[in-house]
Amino acid sequence: MIKKKAKLLITLVLLLTLSLGMINTDIFADYQKFKIKDVEVTTSTDSISVTWGNLSDSYIITLDGQRYTKTNENSITINKLKPNHPYEVIVEAETKDQESILDKFVVQTLTTIKDSEEKQTEFDLENGQTTAIFSDTESKIIFENVPDDDLEYTVQRNNENIGKLNGKKNYIVERNLDSDTTYRYSVIGAVKLNKKEKEKAIKAIKQQKMNPSDFKLDEVEKEYELARTIKTLKSNQTNSAAAESWEDPSPGVEFIYTTFIPMGPFTFKPKGMESRTNYHTGLGDGRSFDPYVLSDDYRTRTRARVSFPPSGGSKVRFTKLAHRSIGLNKNTGKWEVSGPVDTSRIYLASKTEGSTMASFTLNHEAGSPFAKFQFGGKMWDGPEIDYRYRADVYKNGYFKVVGYHDRAPSHELSFTPIPGETHTVGQFYSTLQPLFQFGMGNNPNGLMNLVGPPLYPQKSISEQGYWK
Template sequence: MKFKSSFKYLLAICLTILLSPSITTFAENHEIEDSDFSDFEVIKNGANEVIVNWKGLPNAQKYIVKYGDKIIYEGAETQFKDNNLLEGSINEYEIAAIDDKDLILSNAHLKIYTKLSNGEEIGIDTFSTSSSIILDWPDVGNIDQYTVYRDNQFIGTTEESNFEDFDLSNDTKYQYTITTEVPLSSNEIKILNEQVQDFQSFLTEDEEELSNLVELSTPVKTLGENTKSTTLTEFIVTPQISALAGVSKTWVKINTMILNTSSYPGYIKSPLPNSKYYYGTDKRTTITSQGSTRSSLEATINWSTLAVSQTKSIGWTNRYTKNSNGTYTFVDRKQASANNVYLGATKKTSSMVDINFIHSAKNPYHSTAPAIKYEFRSQIYKDGTTKIRGYHSLFPSLGIFRSDGSGYKTIYTHNQGNRGAWELLGHKTIDITK
């Protein structure tokens, strides 16, 4: 008998792709304005390089591509390449088409994940323009179709591992949920069968005693559906490539990350006694506004309306075992809850917004583990001044960054050094004006 369970699949999960390099092309089947970016193609070479192509725009004299506050490409070609990236990291790019008067014709915002070093693809790449947003994820084998919801409302299905959503509003927050049904593996079916057989054996140990209690037609065990529910949050953004007259928006981002150190060169031993497991770091050595993180919490302030919105993400916790030759074998991964990661504005004026940032997220494998915590109260001024006071855990590393539209500048960083997970119990207070 073949079991199939309705499995709501997290599409950011790590999946093996046989082709290398991987190439994703988006063919447009919806009418697109000539002034918008379209026909994106992404090539992922190994774990450290991406190449992005797009369709040229009429009247565009050149294109500018920014990564954070750095311009990584400027020229007439409709392609850029970025290498020396971290494996399994998310990388954000802003692209602008410039006309002969040095004015911006159109722009786009891209979020692209690199592969892991073993060739596995992770994450949901996104491509945002003024007219659409494209979601692209690693293909899941042996499935019929994916179902896509926007803000919990059904918007369509697709047999491909990508989806394009149209008729969206600029600077508006959208939440997407992608689900599919995945057949259980042979090992999972075997385990379920064994559970049923064990339960049957238990019930029939004494048939005379149980014959009056259990009818033969009564199911001996009801197997519930193996379901997981998850959401993916993405945003339509309007990147600013060149300086604008005055500040219209401000972004404040707080990232936590586990750095590679001499004590933890890529992996951290579980602090639990007798545990055989290790956890992966974020495979980086510096504290920046971009790249892979444990968590990211960002406030967006619209100075014209004084509206404050939040963007948050939680990185994967990867679990490994250590081999006798010193290498590590990937076992599985989980994602911590983001329920206690949030922000809120408590005071607003035309020149200042007061925002509280709250963060408490635990290792998803250990419910009793201490959490990565911080609590900050901030005053964000339109003139560029940032005041932040509060406390944070001594582990892991942490960075606070601000952007007024022309790249992020660093407000504060804390380097974990060679501290370990037990330093989650220690805290540091800060009071900064910058």
């Protein structure tokens, strides 16, 4: 159960240590714009309250794309909302003649869950929550419920490290952002294996006739990454946000998950198994991250689309792709082609298609036909590429992805808003946005991470944002 109180302490200022210096988020010039650091948000099971600094004599309030009210106060409380539901609140400051807009900001948050309700617990970051507050040039992202042993988190912007965040300061503030631009912010926590997890790992290691002391289990950590994606407002937009409704007859979003081996030729020498496999060398995909999903070099790729037809309800569609494997047979010295990999265990484990929200769970277990080794007089399948995630997609534009993935090979998840049931290549690539990127690096021994838990715990992820 989440007890969510997102009220911010204005006196609390975040300092991020960067590789290029320091950003002091408490230094804000006097100018006629909202100061995002001064915006406070408080939520309950059925209400959202927002307060802001003085900028005008009148403010237009928009709730989920529909005009809600106009107020002369510097705060608004919206009642009679659904519990555990995403809402978007836009505050616009009017000029004195009330003919144009001085400035505006957006709040994207969730109401809290009822005491009597319980969330699903399949995924470790199920309770991770974010609140985003942003304008055309500034943002404040609030993170909650990310596990970490010492409450010191790595902070990333657009998948690049930008500093550290202490657990008592659970938000970051940035200014001087580019308008009409997508930014992904995330915090990464780490937790050491507990006693039961270590015992399970030791048992698995001994079953493979290996020495547990070679694996330094006291140093093994489980990682948790909670991320929020925003798109800053257009700086030259002065009309009311109430007119910015989605007009396409069948809007939706498509999630594209790609796994790939970054090396070209590589030597696979799993520890303790060097002499037990006929294929020490294989061909990878020879590529780096590709946020626009242009590359056709990959191990596997899944695409899951959610749309909301004008006739009502929602639809979930799913497709999967896999490439063949190529390995060098150590006995014959020849390259051999096999596959593609068995995709029977890549499937939608569940889906719901409601009128305002659709949800699906995607299960992925796929191994290379060449990744086999001999042990105990038998041939065993090699480790698989595993991931599993659930996506909740709302008609109002909010989405939440929560799941986990192996620490090898490289994983990448992107999404693109769909302006209809079909789209052209140009529309597809121009609107696609990258979410998380996990790279195994160029060390072929990193493929041993595919052994998965408990030796190399899978990484937990939660991605939140708006697809519209």
